[in-house]
Amino acid sequence: MKKTMKAAVLHKIGDKLRIEQVPVPEPRRGDVLIKVTACGVCHSDLHAIDGDWSPLPNLPLIPGHEAAGHIVGLGEGVSDLKVGDAVGVPWMYSACGQCEFCFAGMETICKAGEASGYTKPGGYAEYMVADAAFVARLPKNADFYQLAPILCAGVTTYRGLKRTNARPGQWVAVVGIGGLGHIAVQYAKAMGYRVAAVDVADEKLRLAKKLGAELAVNGREKNAPQVLQDKIGGVHGAIVTAVAPQAFEQAIAMLRPAGTVCYIGLPGGDKDAIRASISAITNWELSVRGSNVGTRLDLAEAVAFATNGLVTARIKKVPLEQVNAIFDQMRAGKILGRMVLKLA
Structure with a gap:
């Protein structure tokens, strides 16, 4: 048998x-x-x-x-x-x-x-x-x-961080501190980046701070892109591990000129579309990339x-x-x- x-x-x-x-x-x-x-x-x-x-x-x-x-x-x-x-x-x-x-x-x-x-x-x-x-x-x-x-979660966020082309000492934003995001914060810290964490849950942001994030912004309570622009002049790189389309749209606005955002999270279904400012991407020479595992x-x-x-x-x-x-x-x-x- x-x-x-x-x-x-x-x-x-x-x-x-x-x-x-x-x-x-x-x-x-x-x-x-x-x-x-x-x-x-x-x-x-x-x-x-x-x-x-x-x-x-x-x-x-x-x-x-x-x-x-x-x-x-x-x-x-x-x-x-x-x-x-x-x-x-x-x-x-x-x-x-x-x-x-x-x-x-x-x-x-x-x-x-x-x-x-x-x-x-x-x-x-x-x-x-x-x-x-x-x-x-x-x-x-x-x-x-x-x-x-x-x-x-580990290899996907690690590759995504590399694909932002950020260098050690520069700022990266991790948008979404869930199963992928809390690991991404640790990889970013270990790779020598300065880390800003963005989420809509205070509990997850507290975890991000504990894991090494220098900045933590609640996107439900504040305009996260504006906070990052005002405090640090925007980030050099960002990865989006969240699944809300708004997170993908806002991540572009978190970048400083010549910055790169890397999309990792997958909304799926009829939510798999975003709106982005073509003029902002062009004028500030921003890059939007995907990263697959x-x-x-x-x-x-x-x-x-x-x-x-x-x-x-x-x-x-x-x-x-x-x-x-x-x-x-x-x-x-x-x-x-x-x-x-x-x-x-």
Whole structure:
């Protein structure tokens, strides 16, 4: 009889996940089989379940792209990993390695790329298969619960900060201090930036200050762009991890001349549009960029920051059976930090 495992499965877009017993997957050539210990819950998982993006995810779907655990099986041809190794699985399941984007170090936008927990089964399960060439190598004694959010929230904000082109000593704004934002503040501080945090919740702003932000502005109570312009002359770079369209619009106004804003958060659905001042962007030579997760090099660097103690996710461990309740909290904006599922 084939071995089974517990998994959270989506059968229909918009439905709740079902906790089921499903067959343990088998690694094919180039794959590894991972016994999952922890898997972070990302807002992208909610977008997948609610059907906010096109194309829709492959159904039935096991979500999850912040999975960490140990290798328990090797597919044919895998020689640089072994059973017992500690690894993590990010959103980028694989890329072709042969297109112009892969050759240019931009594998994050490979058109043939696959996504963990979206086009491929993810980590809301006791076991999962991953492409051996794209897993993160983790330390032998790694705390999988702490490192799980680094595999998406960490690498995504780290790459986004780099793409602002800000230099150490310059100001960056982190707009939205949630699961991604509270990690972004720490990366920004560790990278030598001066950090301004913007959110609409005082509790999140207090956390940002505790994590190293010099300025904290409540955008609900004050005109955040004006505050940053008046106090520091605007920021050199900004990243938006929030999901409210207004945050994306305001972030442009937070920039000083020649500044760059990098969009990371994804509103989804019919909210995925903003209005921006073309004259302001042109006259002040501002740059607006997108940033999509991170390359394998970004992932290795982001993990190194965390394993060296420079970045620590604020987490809460929860059983897999509570995953639907977590999504309800996420929709209501009531999560501070990151939720991590306990699989083993």
